[in-house]
Amino acid sequence: MTPGLPPGVIVITGPTASGKGTLAFELARRLDGEIISLDSMKVYRELDIGTAKPSPERRAQVRYHLIDILEPHESFSTGEYLPLLARAIEDVAARGKLPIVAGGTALYLKGFLCGLQAGPRADWEIRNRLLEEARGSGPEPMHARLQALDPGAAAKIHPRDTRRIVRALEVLESTGRPISKDWAWGAAPVPPAGLRVFGLEWDRAELHARIHVRLENMARAGLFEEAERLRLRSPPLSRSAAQTIGYKEIWEGFDKKLSRDEILEALRQRTRRFAKSQLTWFRKMPIEWLAMGGDPGAGDLVDQLVERLGR
Incomplete structure (x- = not known):
């Protein structure tokens, strides 16, 4: 559990491509907030397109935290992230702004809500x-x-x-000792006082369609070129940075002489599996789900969320 939170902290989460970033941005503009990233890959500099970082235009309008704080060759863990998250929330609140924690790294969210259970050290x-x-x-x-x-x-x-x-x-x-012994979940925890956790919930087919569009947009924006540049980087990506979905699939596809379309299809399948895994984690957390569908306007979503918050 997370003690001592300032009042009014909001978390926006959900699977990849669900629209978390847009909703967080519009909410921050409406309620004078700042966004604290809950994403294990956006912490890395140079990993831009593949991690779907907010655009320079958005970052000029709203202040973001815990993005671009590490070099790609540096390792990073949940245990290192959580104290940074706590300090960022305190900093934002101390300046009279609304802390909006946004992202989809389920282990970060679990650690934030429940505390971190340290596993055995790596051998x-x-x-x-x-x-x-x-x-x-x-x-x-x-x-x-x-x-x-x-x-x-x-x-x-x-x-x-x-x-x-x-x-x-x-x-x-x-x-x-089986690692599954450390994975037992009890009842879903109650969010700490002052914290509201919202998730964006899509029909599976609609979410898959959004994933496909997002990957096509990433490819047009230079995802393949970014992956190739990172592959040649010295020093190379750390083990944690190399887990970013997209780069590994592109590298393997290049090695196998696959076409870009074939690589994109493999990436679509991998991303759909990842979204399913995220939802499995999220279903065990105290999340207030916002039903999504069609092409919801950002303003309408913000109105819905503001109404729930009673603001």
């Missing part, structure tokens, strides 16, 4: 060995092994999610 010797195994055999055989050793974790991890499969096997090997 890089074991992890690197498992990663090498995954590069050779692919993730599916390792997922089958996880199914036999920790079925609770295997049930929650996609068979092709190499990073999470490796982490689960690493924890099991280094500690002898």
